[in-house]
Amino acid sequence: MSPLGSDLITITARPDVVFAEGQGSWLVDEAGKRYLDLVQGWAVNSLGHSPALLAQALAAQAGRLVNPSPGFYNRPMLDLARRLVELSCFDRVFLASSGAEANEGALKLARRWGRKERGGAHEIISFEQGFHGRTLAMMSASGKPGWDRLYAPMPQGFAKARLDDIGSVERAITPASVAVMIEFVQGEAGVHVADPGFVRELRALCTERQLLLIADEVQTGIGRCGHAFAYERYDVEPDLMTLAKGIAGGAPLSALLCKERFNCFEPGDQGGTFCGNPLMAAAGLAVVNEVCRPDFLAAVRQRSEQLARGLQAIAGDFRLPGERGLGLLRALVLPVARAEEVVEVARGLAPVGLLLNAPRPQLLRFMPALNIGAEELDEGLALLRRALRQVLG
Ligand SMILES: *Cc1c(COP(=O)(O)O)cnc(C)c1O
Numbered sequence: 362m363s364p365l366g367s368d369l370i371t372i373t374a375r376p377d378v379v380f381a382e383g384q385g386s387w388l389v390d391e392a393g394k395r396y397l398d399l400v401q402g403w404a405v406n407s408l409g410h411s412p413a414l415l416a417q418a419l420a421a422q423a424g425r426l427v428n429p430s431p432g433f434y435n436r437p438m439l440d441l442a443r444r445l446v447e448l449s450c451f452d453r454v455f456l457a458s459s460g461a462e463a464n465e466g467a468l469k470l471a472r473r474w475g476r477k478e479r480g481g482a483h484e485i486i487s488f489e490q491g492f493h494g495r496t497l498a499m500m501s502a503s504g505k506p507g508w509d510r511l512y513a514p515m516p517q518g519f520a521k522a523r524l525d526d527i528g529s530v531e532r533a534i535t536p537a538s539v540a541v542m543i544e545f546v547q548g549e550a551g552v553h554v555a556d557p558g559f560v561r562e563l564r565a566l567c568t569e570r571q572l573l574l575i576a577d578e579v580q581t582g583i584g585r586c587g588h589a590f591a592y593e594r595y596d597v598e599p600d601l602m603t604l605a606k607g608i609a610g611g612a613p614l615s616a617l618l619c620k621e622r623f624n625c626f627e628p629g630d631q632g633g634t635f636c637g638n639p640l641m642a643a644a645g646l647a648v649v650n651e652v653c654r655p656d657f658l659a660a661v662r663q664r665s666e667q668l669a670r671g672l673q674a675i676a677g678d679f680r681l682p683g684e685r686g687l688g689l690l691r692a693l694v695l696p697v698a699r700a701e702e703v704v705e706v707a708r709g710l711a712p713v714g715l716l717l718n719a720p721r722p723q724l725l726r727f728m729p730a731l732n733i734g735a736e737e738l739d740e741g742l743a744l745l746r747r748a749l750r751q752v753l754g
Contacts, residue, residue, distance in 0.1 A: 376708065383410025386730050386737045388716065396714040397741050399729045403718070404548070404580055404690065407607035407652050409730035414647050415610045422643035429639070431632055437642035441616075444646060448589050448653055450598045451618035456637040456645075460579035460605030461494025463615035466631055467542070467601045468498065470617070471573050474625050475539035479571060482539040486520045486530060486572075492549035493542065493577055502542060505549075525559045530566060540573035540601075545591040545687075548580040551721045552685055552692035557595055564597040573623065579605040579615070584652040584731050586688035587662040594687065607731070610648040614641040652731060661731050664738060665689050668727060671742040679749055691727045698722035699752055707748035715744035 365377055379391045386409050388396045401409065408415065422437060429435055442454035457463050468485055475482035487493065489504040498516040500508045509515055520538070522529040524547060541563065547553040567574040576599035581591035585607055592599055600623055605615035635641070651657060665688045672684035672693050682694040695703070700719035707715040718726045725745075729738065 376705070378708075385409035385412075386733050386741075394712075394714060396708065396716050397737065397744060398716045399727050399741050400716045400718045401728055401730050402611055403606065404585060404728035405606045406611040407584060407648060407731045408610045409732060410611075412610060414651055415612065415644055418643045418647035419612065419640065422640050425639075427638065427640045428635070431634065431636045431638070435637070435639040435642070437639040437646055438637040441642045441646045441649065444649055445604075445616060445618060448649070449602070449618060450592075450620070451602060452621040453619050453624045455617040455631065456642060457615045457617065457633055458613045458635045458641070459494070460577075460603065460615050461496045461499045462633065463579065463603040463605055463617045464493045464499050464502065464542075464577060465496055466617040467575050467577075467603050468502070468540070469631055470601060470619060470623060470626060471540040471575065473630060474573065474623050477625055479539055482537050484518045484520055484535060484537045485540050485542055486522055486533045486538055487542045488524045488544070488547070489521050490524070490550035490553070491542075491544055491547055491577075493544075494579075524553060525556045527559060527562045527566065530563060534570055534572070538570070538572055540575050541567055542575040542577055544577045544579075544581065545595060546581050546586065546690055548690060548726070549720050551724045552690060552726055554685060554687050555595075560595045560597055564599075567600075573600040575599060575601040576603070578602050581687070581690065583607040583649060584658055584661055584688075585690050585728070587665055588658060588688075589653045591687065607652070608649065609641055609645040612641055612644040614645045616645075657731070661689055664729070664731075664733055664735065665691070667735060667738055668729070668742075671738070672727070675742065675746060675749065678746075679753055686727075689727070689729055689731055689733075692720075693725045693727070695723045695725070695753075697753075700725050703748050703752050706751050707744060710744055710747060713744070715741060715748060717745070717748075 380388050381391045382389050388398045445454050472483045487502045491504040493499040493502040501515045501519045504521055520533040522533045545555050576592050582604040602618045608614050676683050684693045704717045704719045707717050720726050
């Protein structure tokens with residue numbers, strides 16, 4: 362028998378486990394072992410694995426209409442756009458399939474606006490350590506060390522500032538600057554939560570210098586931070602916003618939202634074969650309606666407090682530097698670079714494993730299903746203690 366995955370192009374080191382099915386916060390592998398999942402497909406399964414609501418929305422729409430072409434309207438596309446406009450401070454929506462694609466759309470819209478209204482301004486200011494996706498332009502926008510050389514030459518026109526340092530943003534501005542793109546919580550960088558004072562200063566600076574403020578809410582949006590959108594917690598309104606990850610509960614869907622003032626694509630400027638397809642729009646509508654209910658969001662905030670308290674207790678007992686995060690996007694900082702080891706030990710626990718993510722060598726990230734139960738979360742914290750005891754003693 363050939364080794365597992367030998368027909369796949371190598372992109373990452375995967376463990377020798379094949380996942381067969383999932384239900385809520387639980388995953389089951391082909392050998393029948395169960396895992397409590399606090400990764401949830403990298404924060405995409407907002408309602409956990411295989412929620413009935415998503416299965417029903419997909420099945421009903423698949424039997425009705427899958428893709429009439431992005432050149433025609435379809436009902437789920439219109440309904441989802443209407444719902445996102447109702448929920449947010451934005452007026453217009455473009456639907457796509459991935460976070461990177463929505464972000465590309467945001468930067469294209471910003472440059473289009475720069476051409477029309479700002480004499481050709483086109484440079485984008487983004488943040489060191491930031492993450493905006495894996496297309497070539499989004500790799501330029503991201504601030505991951507080494508990404509500027511991996512596939513060089515890279516698209517140009519990106520300047521970098523430092524999160525929470527308004528002076529660094531001011532210094533990055535040139536007459537050619539058109540927009541600032543920010544994650545309110547830098548997820549991949551290690552769950553760095555932007556300071557509210559900094560975000561308010563940034564909003565004021567962007568207004569004063571005629572720069573678009575683009576919020577990349579691919580990870581923080583749709584309930585993840587305890588509100589429909591993280592910008593609500595900062596009490597600022599971005600000019601453009603992107604959503605993806607949790608918006609369709611694990612199905613591939615993303616969105617770019619803008620205020621009417623910036624709705625400046627000419628027909629033909631932007632598009633994509635799968636953009637606005639009714640199958641994914643129906644999935645998104647079902648998930649957004651569920652997640653953005655006030656009582657659902659209140660429960661997310663309760664689970665978030667429970668997770669924060671649990672991680673603080675663990676940090677105290679194991680003498681760890683601490684925990685941080687916003688809503689159900691949290692991280693535990695380790696004193697040593699052994700997070701990957703903790704991930705492996707946690708996955709190997711018996712009889713049930715625990716699935717965790719280590720975006721940095723000294724950091725564990727938690728992004729459970731937004732509807733995880735209180736007991737399930739406690740069980741996860743208990744499993745985490747077992748894994749930490751094995752690795753850190
Ligand atoms: C995951 C992520 C992206 C990229 O989304 P893809 O769907 O993987 O293209 C962009 N921005 C942020 C903040 C993300 O967390």
